[in-house]
Amino acid sequence: MKIIAISGSSREGNTDAILKRILDGARENGASIELVRLRERNIELCDGCSSCEKTHHCHLLDEMQSVYKKVFDADVVVLGSPNYFNNVSALMKNFMDRFNPYWEDARLKNKKAVAVCVGGQSYDSIKYCEQAIEQFLKICSMNLIEKIWVTADRPMEAKENEELMQKCFELGKKLAEK
Secondary structure, X not given: OEEEEEEXXXXXXXXXXXXXXXXXXXXXXXXXXXXXXXXXXOOOOOOOOOOHHHHXXXXXXXXXXXXXXXXXXXXXXXXXXXXXXXXXXXXXXXXHHOOHHHOOOOOOOOOEEEEEEEEOOOHHHHHHHHHHHHHHHHHOOOEEEEXXXXXXXXXXXXXXXXXXXXXXXXXXXXXXXX
């Protein structure tokens, strides 16, 4: 079982803490895990050229090529983003945009997925971040099997929430069983 978590956070904080805890649980149940921090990758912005609609490949040759492979090879994909202005972060949005060549790819169809959204606002604000990830997964024909949304104002606040961290750990264990 391979589980990959994609972090759309621009810093080490709540989103990464949650993703790491999910992966800890998955590893405990024997899954092969990886956390991809988009901020650490050299990934160009989608240039909207639309050539991928014909070729089904992205002409931008950067580190996104290895990220595609990791997503395709994973059994479960966990997408995590902070809530920025009622949406996913720019890093996560670019990740989604860069999947334009592959949204119909059979390697994504029915792949299990989890959405994680973190923000300092109320759920009324965070729900739009969550919906952006949900729509991406739906367009790619992936199966959203769990959603986690968290309100957290301070960096690393989520990590201090023992109940949340236990819930994330148990989710990771559960993901490794499926």
